[in-house]
Amino acid sequence: MRWPWQAGRTAAPVLVDDGSLAVLASSFDPAAGEGPALAALAATGHPPGTPVLLRHLFVLAEPPDAHELPDAPEAAEASASDGAAGTSLPFWGPRRPIRPPETAREAALRAVVERDGYEVRRLGQRLAVTRQTVPTLLAVAQERARMTGLEMRLPVTYLGWQALASPPAGQEVTES
Structure with a gap:
């Protein structure tokens, strides 16, 4: 049975960080906040309310x-x-x-974030912690606060975040 408020809605596609997604917005300056980065996301033509893959970058x-x-x-x-x-x-x-050792530090980060639905993978010397979310000011601020808190508890350095999604029509995928 479909609920009346769900009639006609389709589920959002599951985004996978496989190289086909483009970095539409990013923030590596905690003093700047999320507002300018989310404004840049909207300026790319990304539809509001559409999920993105939020990638948080860490260095051991x-x-x-x-x-x-x-x-x-x-x-x-x-x-x-x-x-x-x-x-x-x-x-x-x-x-x-x-x-x-480096593997133990990576395992500590994995143990904390994977139980909350994040995916962890290596990007060169960095660790990428990703999860699909609808980018709102509150949601992204909460995610950044959580990752900054992990930096205080674990032997990792939090660099910032990137919002990945399918590139808008007419744009090519940038190397991430």
Whole structure:
């Protein structure tokens, strides 16, 4: 049975990031907000209320520079001068932050976002987290806030987002 308010409606096509979609709008500046990018999306001729594939781009966070970590001889002198000479604990060298390998960092991101319906894939050195959505100011702002929050919890760097859809008539697909 069809509900009366659904009569005559067809389901929106499922968008797949297979290279056939064009980047119609993007925002990599959090200070600019979503308004200008969504205005650019409307200027391309994308029909309002039509879904796009929202692609969020991440880079796996880099470890701290080696020059920020103390050298072993300096650390050994510090431990010898702090009165711990009589302890039986050996000196293991400078403390280094524990950094999970790249595959573990990618797996951590996947575990968090895939359960919410996002798809994660590699684009060169970047990770693309995508989900189909109708681009409204609120929806895109919520998505950006969620991804920025992941940047705070996981060892990743959030770059920004892109809206992908079928190119409007007369435009060619741009390399994304």
